[in-house]
Amino acid sequence: MGAISKHGPWALVGALGAAALSIVAIERGEAVNALWLVVAAVCVYLIAYRYYAKFIADKVMRLDAKRETPAVRHNDGLDYVPTNKSVLFGHHFAAIAGAGPLVGPVLAAQMGYLPGMLWILAGVVLAGAVQDFMVLFISMRRDGRSLGELIRSELGTIPGIIALFGTFLIMVILLAVLALIVVKALAESPWGTFTVMMTIPIAMLMGVYTRYIRPGKIGEVSIIGFLLLMAAIVGGGSVAAHPVWGPAFTFTGTQLCWLLIGYGFVASILPVWLLLAPRDYLSTFLKIGTIVGLALGIAVVAPHMQMPAMTKFVDGTGPVWSGQLFPFLFITIACGSVSGFHALISSGTTPKLIANEMDARFIGYGGMLMESFVAIMALVSACVIDPGVYFTMNSPAALLGTTPETAAAAVTKLGFAISPETITQTAQDVGEHTIISRAGGAPTLAVGMAHIISSAIGGKAMMAFWYHFAILFEALFILTAVDAGTRACRFMVQDLVGLAVPAFKETASWGPSIVATAIAVGAWGYFLYQGVTDPLGGINTLWPLFGISNQMLAAVALTLCTVVIFKMKRERYAFVTIIPTIWLCICTLTAGWQKIFSADPRIGFLAHADRYATALAEGKVLPPAKNADQMAQIIFNDRIDAVLAAMFIGLVLAIAAFGILSCLKALRASSWTALESDPRAVPAE
Amino acid sequence: MQAGQNLMARWKTLSKCVCDGAKLMVGQGDYAAYAEHVRRTHPDRQPMSELEFFRNRENARFGVGNTSGFRCC
Numbered sequence: 001m002g003a004i005s006k007h008g009p010w011a012l013v014g015a016l017g018a019a020a021l022s023i024v025a026i027e028r029g030e031a032v033n034a035l036w037l038v039v040a041a042v043c044v045y046l047i048a049y050r051y052y053a054k055f056i057a058d059k060v061m062r063l064d065a066k067r068e069t070p071a072v073r074h075n076d077g078l079d080y081v082p083t084n085k086s087v088l089f090g091h092h093f094a095a096i097a098g099a100g101p102l103v104g105p106v107l108a109a110q111m112g113y114l115p116g117m118l119w120i121l122a123g124v125v126l127a128g129a130v131q132d133f134m135v136l137f138i139s140m141r142r143d144g145r146s147l148g149e150l151i152r153s154e155l156g157t158i159p160g161i162i163a164l165f166g167t168f169l170i171m172v173i174l175l176a177v178l179a180l181i182v183v184k185a186l187a188e189s190p191w192g193t194f195t196v197m198m199t200i201p202i203a204m205l206m207g208v209y210t211r212y213i214r215p216g217k218i219g220e221v222s223i224i225g226f227l228l229l230m231a232a233i234v235g236g237g238s239v240a241a242h243p244v245w246g247p248a249f250t251f252t253g254t255q256l257c258w259l260l261i262g263y264g265f266v267a268s269i270l271p272v273w274l275l276l277a278p279r280d281y282l283s284t285f286l287k288i289g290t291i292v293g294l295a296l297g298i299a300v301v302a303p304h305m306q307m308p309a310m311t312k313f314v315d316g317t318g319p320v321w322s323g324q325l326f327p328f329l330f331i332t333i334a335c336g337s338v339s340g341f342h343a344l345i346s347s348g349t350t351p352k353l354i355a356n357e358m359d360a361r362f363i364g365y366g367g368m369l370m371e372s373f374v375a376i377m378a379l380v381s382a383c384v385i386d387p388g389v390y391f392t393m394n395s396p397a398a399l400l401g402t403t404p405e406t407a408a409a410a411v412t413k414l415g416f417a418i419s420p421e422t423i424t425q426t427a428q429d430v431g432e433h434t435i436i437s438r439a440g441g442a443p444t445l446a447v448g449m450a451h452i453i454s455s456a457i458g459g460k461a462m463m464a465f466w467y468h469f470a471i472l473f474e475a476l477f478i479l480t481a482v483d484a485g486t487r488a489c490r491f492m493v494q495d496l497v498g499l500a501v502p503a504f505k506e507t508a509s510w511g512p513s514i515v516a517t518a519i520a521v522g523a524w525g526y527f528l529y530q531g532v533t534d535p536l537g538g539i540n541t542l543w544p545l546f547g548i549s550n551q552m553l554a555a556v557a558l559t560l561c562t563v564v565i566f567k568m569k570r571e572r573y574a575f576v577t578i579i580p581t582i583w584l585c586i587c588t589l590t591a592g593w594q595k596i597f598s599a600d601p602r603i604g605f606l607a608h609a610d611r612y613a614t615a616l617a618e619g620k621v622l623p624p625a626k627n628a629d630q631m632a633q634i635i636f637n638d639r640i641d642a643v644l645a646a647m648f649i650g651l652v653l654a655i656a657a658f659g660i661l662s663c664l665k666a667l668r669a670s671s672w673t674a675l676e677s678d679p680r681a682v683p684a685e
Numbered sequence: 686m687q688a689g690q691n692l693m694a695r696w697k698t699l700s701k702c703v704c705d706g707a708k709l710m711v712g713q714g715d716y717a718a719y720a721e722h723v724r725r726t727h728p729d730r731q732p733m734s735e736l737e738f739f740r741n742r743e744n745a746r747f748g749v750g751n752t753s754g755f756r757c758c
Binding site for chain 1: 702704705706707708709710711712713714715718719720721722723726732735736739740741742743744745746747
């Protein structure tokens, strides 16, 4: 009787989930309602949270409600504060949610929604949420230390340094790819460019307001900022249509690239209160609001999936990105199912704020389930639009040409019939000159979101508004990440160079700060410029590199988790982290290897470089290069990318080797060797 | 009457939770809890003013050497 009342409702949830999944997977010939994807996902999350996360909490971690957390032990009212579980969940989710889970699934949609959906669900339950939860647990048991410190203390100094260096490289690639998404979204779009540029004076106004006029009033200044933003979106439509201002705000990708590089440099030296902090309010609240709005929109509109469950591009011939389903689907989806970056957040501020150990499951595992749900919504948004429009927006210009007629012919030839009129009409509906070759995920997602939200509010007349709202929402938090990330890179550079030249560590003096900022901006700016001028559209090169680096960081974090499980002498449960570690290693190593050595120039960097080198030797010039110098530049870029991929492979192999050694050592030890802070009971009230 | 008060109390708890959550998302902790903590554990010290606390938290989030304001992908 007890077992039935305990597990009975969960069995029903499981049955509902299984039914929804089978509808999504089996139904053919008729468009599936997107709600079935949502129902299937929610049921999977509930079951995983109730059973698998509980198993990890009880057996692997043995969470103890009576044990002091860092927040209780070091309570200072500032960095260490016991915090309400729901409040902390919001904080943690806001910190982990970003552009990744929105863009990855949109790109993955070229293979149809089913492969992407299955990996988003399986990946989060078995890898992503496990990683976030385990790292949170490990950091929480060690006074809230950071990932770098944890690796150094549990695995050794050398793995610690390797991991830190890897984090820097990953950050550079991340910033470049994020900036590229903004460039792709704003190129040749005066409306979008105007609204995004307006966020700078709006944020500065808010900064002055919170500094001098009404200090500390975040709520009211955010409302003022939000209203100004909405006015900027509405005004953007008139600016774009204006005979003088329209062209003045129309930039090519290369021009935007230089603007962003200049912006990144200036923004990261300005005082934080003036630009970064106020824009952070806007981007955080807008992000949470838009995610909630999108969820409501999908629930109300209940759109049908237009994309097939699986397209023929699972064989690796897709136009959006190259490579077969294995390993490139897993690399492409990245953050929605498992993200190494979350290990940095789970060992950042969150573990210092947990009031009770038992809350860690909700915050760590639950927070990541929520992020995965965002990925599912992004996938839905990309798949409810006409697949012809999807491929028009995401295929490179080299394939489509630049006119609606050539694009329609090329996409129809791919097997997704579309007319030139539909392309022109869609561009008009969203208030853009063109939708051809707008890769990068953001514009596609914006069209999908505009499609869903305008069906609920405003109809077709509001579609252009919602499109630019969605572009603004993504650009805003990407710019915040570029700004904060450049700052973080600058401090890393100052630390690294400071090892050799101690004076360089002086973060308050201008000389070193400017030099370090220039190095940081130069690093991501190089890859951004390379992406903007890339013959295959940039995303094709940079997104896989980003995916590989991100999944690799996850493999490093999960290796740390495995070592800690062995050191706690609970190795019989180590499969919890070993299985995802091995899977991620297989994916990143295979993908990295193929990116370097594949004979297909669409995939392999070296093969691509060889093709250009051969042509150059024969005195030919291949597009988009216009002369021999540009040819040489493309060849050089390819080789740099190959070296980078090789470094990522080396890094993952090194950490895995150190991890195996540490596990064997722990296995031979007769007792517990993990380095937790002393357990202390919570003092009685 | 009783039910009405109960509902009011619940509404207050909920709105405080939402406000605290929104503030913590941008790195601003609970000032009242901080002031209470300092008064209780260090009666000899003067807690920072609400404005000092706000600036302290802003710097802690984005200031020199700190990356906690860095957002993920």
